[in-house]
Amino acid sequence: xxxxxxxxxxxxxxxxxxxxxxxxxxxxxxxxxxxxxxxxxxxxxxxxxxxxxxxxxxxxxxxxxxxxxxxxxxxxxxxxxxxxxxxxxxxxxxxxxxxxxxxxxxxxxxxxxxxxxxxxxxxxxxxxxxxxxxxxxxxxxxxx
Amino acid sequence: xxxxxxxxxxxxxxxxxxxxxxxxxxxxxxxxxxxxxxxxxxxxxxxxxxxxxxxxxxxxxxxxxxxxxxxxxxxxxxxxxxxxxxxxxxxxxxxxxxxxxxxxxxxxx
Numbered sequence: 001x002x003x004x005x006x007x008x009x010x011x012x013x014x015x016x017x018x019x020x021x022x023x024x025x026x027x028x029x030x031x032x033x034x035x036x037x038x039x040x041x042x043x044x045x046x047x048x049x050x051x052x053x054x055x056x057x058x059x060x061x062x063x064x065x066x067x068x069x070x071x072x073x074x075x076x077x078x079x080x081x082x083x084x085x086x087x088x089x090x091x092x093x094x095x096x097x098x099x100x101x102x103x104x105x106x107x108x109x110x111x112x113x114x115x116x117x118x119x120x121x122x123x124x125x126x127x128x129x130x131x132x133x134x135x136x137x138x139x140x141x142x143x144x
Numbered sequence: 145x146x147x148x149x150x151x152x153x154x155x156x157x158x159x160x161x162x163x164x165x166x167x168x169x170x171x172x173x174x175x176x177x178x179x180x181x182x183x184x185x186x187x188x189x190x191x192x193x194x195x196x197x198x199x200x201x202x203x204x205x206x207x208x209x210x211x212x213x214x215x216x217x218x219x220x221x222x223x224x225x226x227x228x229x230x231x232x233x234x235x236x237x238x239x240x241x242x243x244x245x246x247x248x249x250x251x252x253x
Contacts, residue, residue, distance in 0.1 A: 005170075054187055055187060056187060071190075073190075074189075074190030074191065075190065076182075077182045077185070077190050077192075078187075078189075078190045080180040080181060080182040080183055081182055081183060081185065081187055084178050
């Protein structure tokens, strides 16, 4: 029963993963690139990837920037409010490892210091092509 | 006849209600459900939401809301009743009464 249910949910989510975009302290460079990937030039939406405003409607959290001390609690709270199964994609060098902010008094490091991360997309800022590649790889890994 | 039964609004509504309830039962209590501390908390962009009781008063808008809602429905029904003269008389009277009621509510305030 559990296996069959997981298969059904995964199949349906792969066809149309809905994302929530979260900036945990980024410089906005990666945020702009994420939006670029979603808007008509690259148009991730044609594959069913939709940007949602609420974590309760989202399957994937696209997180940019290092985790600042101020935002950590909010990041965890929003992550917990997402429905299962949920995945986090760390977009940009700062989200992957803390980047230039690593060791800064106000930062804790990459996103994985606060919540589990399923895919890392490095770059400063990331290219939309890299975001698309990361999303495809995540969906392919889910299929397996 | 059998087909017509399934598409009757109350029957279809009941079926969909049962379907939605079944999905809720399967998903909420299913194996994928995990209970986390903040799972059921209201979403407030990550901020802590204080559970204050908010009760905005919309009573001032009520007469306008009911007037516009009923007058649109009644207008549509009265305009299309001529298409079915068999039920036109009684139903037309009911809708005219409804129009009278909403006008009374609107002007009595």
